[in-house]
Amino acid sequence: MKIVGASIPRPDALGKVTGAAQYPADLVRPGMLHAAAVWAHHAHARILSIDTSAARALPGVRTVLLAVDVPYNRFGLIEADQPLLCDDMVRFYGDRVALVVAENAAIARAAADLVRVEYEDLPIVSSAQQAIAPGAPRVHEDRSNVLLHQKIRRGDIEAGFAAADVVLEGRFTTSWQEHAYLQPDAGISYWEGDKLVLETAGQWLHEDQRQIAAMFEMPEERIVIRYAKIGGAFGGREDLSLPPLVALAAWKLREPVAMVWNREESIVGHHKRHPFTITMKWGAKRDGSIVAAQIESIADGGAYASTSAEVLKCAAIFAIGPYSIPNVATDAIVAYTNNVPSGAFRGFGAPQAHFAAETMVTRLAHELGLDPTDVRRKNLYKEGDLESTGKPLPAGVSVRQVFERCLEEKAVRFKSDGRVTPGSSLRRGVGLACGIKNVGYSFGFPEQATATVELEVTPAEIRSATVRVGAAEVGQGVHLVLRQIAAETLGLPFEAVRMITDDSSQAPNAGSVSASRMTLMGGRAVAEAANAARGSWVYGDPPRATVQYIPPRTTPLDLETGAGVPNYCYGYSAQAVEVEVDMRTGVTRVARIISVHDVGRAINRQQVEGQIEGCLAQAVGYTLTENLLTRDGKILTPYFSTYLLPTTLDMPTEVYPIILESADPNGPFGARGVAEMPLVPFAAAVAAAIFDATGAWVTDLPMTPERILAAIDESRRRSAASAAALIV
Numbered sequence: 001m002k003i004v005g006a007s008i009p010r011p012d013a014l015g016k017v018t019g020a021a022q023y024p025a026d027l028v029r030p031g032m033l034h035a036a037a038v039w040a041h042h043a044h045a046r047i048l049s050i051d052t053s054a055a056r057a058l059p060g061v062r063t064v065l066l067a068v069d070v071p072y073n074r075f076g077l078i079e080a081d082q083p084l085l086c087d088d089m090v091r092f093y094g095d096r097v098a099l100v101v102a103e104n105a106a107i108a109r110a111a112a113d114l115v116r117v118e119y120e121d122l123p124i125v126s127s128a129q130q131a132i133a134p135g136a137p138r139v140h141e142d143r144s145n146v147l148l149h150q151k152i153r154r155g156d157i158e159a160g161f162a163a164a165d166v167v168l169e170g171r172f173t174t175s176w177q178e179h180a181y182l183q184p185d186a187g188i189s190y191w192e193g194d195k196l197v198l199e200t201a202g203q204w205l206h207e208d209q210r211q212i213a214a215m216f217e218m219p220e221e222r223i224v225i226r227y228a229k230i231g232g233a234f235g236g237r238e239d240l241s242l243p244p245l246v247a248l249a250a251w252k253l254r255e256p257v258a259m260v261w262n263r264e265e266s267i268v269g270h271h272k273r274h275p276f277t278i279t280m281k282w283g284a285k286r287d288g289s290i291v292a293a294q295i296e297s298i299a300d301g302g303a304y305a306s307t308s309a310e311v312l313k314c315a316a317i318f319a320i321g322p323y324s325i326p327n328v329a330t331d332a333i334v335a336y337t338n339n340v341p342s343g344a345f346r347g348f349g350a351p352q353a354h355f356a357a358e359t360m361v362t363r364l365a366h367e368l369g370l371d372p373t374d375v376r377r378k379n380l381y382k383e384g385d386l387e388s389t390g391k392p393l394p395a396g397v398s399v400r401q402v403f404e405r406c407l408e409e410k411a412v413r414f415k416s417d418g419r420v421t422p423g424s425s426l427r428r429g430v431g432l433a434c435g436i437k438n439v440g441y442s443f444g445f446p447e448q449a450t451a452t453v454e455l456e457v458t459p460a461e462i463r464s465a466t467v468r469v470g471a472a473e474v475g476q477g478v479h480l481v482l483r484q485i486a487a488e489t490l491g492l493p494f495e496a497v498r499m500i501t502d503d504s505s506q507a508p509n510a511g512s513v514s515a516s517r518m519t520l521m522g523g524r525a526v527a528e529a530a531n532a533a534r535g536s537w538v539y540g541d542p543p544r545a546t547v548q549y550i551p552p553r554t555t556p557l558d559l560e561t562g563a564g565v566p567n568y569c570y571g572y573s574a575q576a577v578e579v580e581v582d583m584r585t586g587v588t589r590v591a592r593i594i595s596v597h598d599v600g601r602a603i604n605r606q607q608v609e610g611q612i613e614g615c616l617a618q619a620v621g622y623t624l625t626e627n628l629l630t631r632d633g634k635i636l637t638p639y640f641s642t643y644l645l646p647t648t649l650d651m652p653t654e655v656y657p658i659i660l661e662s663a664d665p666n667g668p669f670g671a672r673g674v675a676e677m678p679l680v681p682f683a684a685a686v687a688a689a690i691f692d693a694t695g696a697w698v699t700d701l702p703m704t705p706e707r708i709l710a711a712i713d714e715s716r717r718r719s720a721a722s723a724a725a726l727i728v
């Protein structure tokens with residue numbers, strides 16, 4: 001193999017660094033108008049009246065659109081429960097009540113401020129705990145605040161605890177995380193003949209097309225979605241944010257319209273990672289075998305359904321980490337609140353679950369007087385093990401190899417500098433954690449990817465190929481990887497493969513770039529279409545084939561027991577993290593990271609390393625610095641000046657991405673996915689490292705200096721108290 005595995009440079013890189021690449025906010029059409037949203041800025045209120053007269057009177061304003069202008073005013077990826085424009089109620093700060101269209105963006109924004117909305121404020125549901133308490137106000141009048149309650153029951157939990165020599169309890173909280181894609185939500189929309197075109201950013205051309213067609217009650221083939229260059233997504237573009245708004249303006253006025261959100265609008269207006277409160281009770285035997293895990297997870301779903309149900313189910317199955325535990329009782333609940341909707345974000349429920357589960361494993365080991373490494377070895381999944389949902393894991397269970405490799409790397413790379421720097425308040429510590437995360441859609445959600453390959457041939461040879469595959473390039477490098485798969489399969493030079501990927505009318509539906517799935521799913525469809533096209537060559541011309549790849553099927557989970565087949569593929573991770581904690585301030589620096597991943601096959605090694613490194617930066621932010629604060633449903637940190645992303649200075653100089661390649665049975669050339677994996681174990685590895693350095697467990701994310709310092713103080717108080725008790 002010459003092309004698969006090669007670190008071919010990204011063809012899109014030069015344009016992106018020179019500024020030649022066109023992102024959605026760079027797009028221009030002659031005579032285009034500009035749209036601006038009128039935001040609710042109320043967490044929960046009834047709309048009494050909307051007065052648009054002052055806005056309409058402003059020179060340069062073309063129209064002000066309201067809910068009544070949207071033919072089918074509902075959208076959503078799983079369930080269409082979100083209005084594009086609100087008519088009677090607003091349910092979170094970032095709801096939209098009107099859309100102003102004007103000759104330029106400044107006039108549109110000025111006019112948006114002139115729209116007068118009269119509200120009657122309603123009681124605000126500001127946490128999941130409040131939402132599920134008896135007598136709580138309803139977020140949606142026609143339904144319970146419990147969006148989903150998923151149970152998992154395996155074995156006999158009481159017998160499990162009875163057999164345990166040690167039982168530990170723990171409580172963990174995690175907070176929202178903002179995707180912080182550098183390219184804020186933007187797009188332009190216009191008519192091309194009888195087709196409405198939307199050029200924007202997203203993660204799934206054909207799903208955006210489906211939802212927008214439904215909103216305007218148009219046949220899907222009359223909606224064309226085109227993706228410009230996309231500056232990051234991370235799950236944050238799975239839900240439609242700005243795109244249907246700009247499409248509405250163009251659809252209505254039949255003129256080109258542009259819309260660009262500023263950073264505050266993007267942070268207020270699009271969904272976040274789910275905050276969770278996780279309560280755990282785990283039991284283990286003296287030999288380190290974990291025999292029982294009881295888990296209650298409560299998540300804040302925010303005002304609309306988004307992908308909450310799917311995220312919750314993932315958090316439920318991953319609440320035991322990558323461990324085989326015979327007795328499990330999990331109750332996972334996600335509730336509607338008047339907070340910003342929660343939805344997809346790199347890891348999709350797994351990071352929250354692993355923060356709790358992996359911390360419990362380390363604590364159980366300490367309690368038993370065993371090495372956490374040995375307790376992991378004793379319980380890690382192996383080939384043929386059952387999941388808590390009752391069926392065997394998909395073939396290719398490699399978490400033990402991944403963990404052992406992590407230990408080997410740690411022995412070589414983490415030569416101890418000593419825990420204490422003499423004369424300083426800095427303490428060093430090392431933590432370990434493992435992870436499991438699905439690749440591809442779960443729980444019976446229809447999973448497929450379709451690709452078309454067309455060959456240009458002479459009588460003697462294949463000269464070049466055109467690959468059509470509707471896969472979004474959000475910065476992860478998927479267009480390059482799919483092109484490498486096509487070139488390798490066809491025996492063509494890389495340059496002889498042309499990609500058509502960014503237009504819903506020109507490329508078939510390959511599903512979303514989410515769930516770390518596109519290398520496996522899109523890659524498999526491309527490889528099969530390439531083989532089929534070559535196979536069709538003998539029968540005539542032009543050689544061309546379209547193939548829909550469907551992976552092994554999954555099933556919904558039984559609501560009461562969790563029984564089912566949740567996934568067809570998993571990625572496995574293990575990490576070792578070294579931190580340095582300032583005992584006086586709590587300020588914690590990540591000093592070194594080893595991140596080991598079984599990717600099945602690295603189609604492009606450098607891209608895989610880049611995915612691991614980039615994801616680790618996001619993991620550092622999630623774990624230590626990114627603190628999205630809210631009060632009564634209002635986001636108090638809607639700027640990068642107050643919502644602190646890690647910069648290059650916060651990243652350690654020593655980051656070791658380690659790639660293992662045990663082939664997945666379904667993946668193209670054995671490839672699985674990697675995109676989300678480094679975020680899965682990271683927070684738990686850092687928590688264990690902080691404990692190693694300080695003797696204190698931090699159980700709330702993000703682990704800010706204040707929280708770390710408070711945990712250190714608390715653990716000192718406790719050891720002082722127990723020392724005093726010993727003396728007495």
Ligand code: MOS
Pocket residue numbers: 203234235236238344345346347348513514515516
């Ligand atoms: Mo994702 S969080 O599967 O885009």
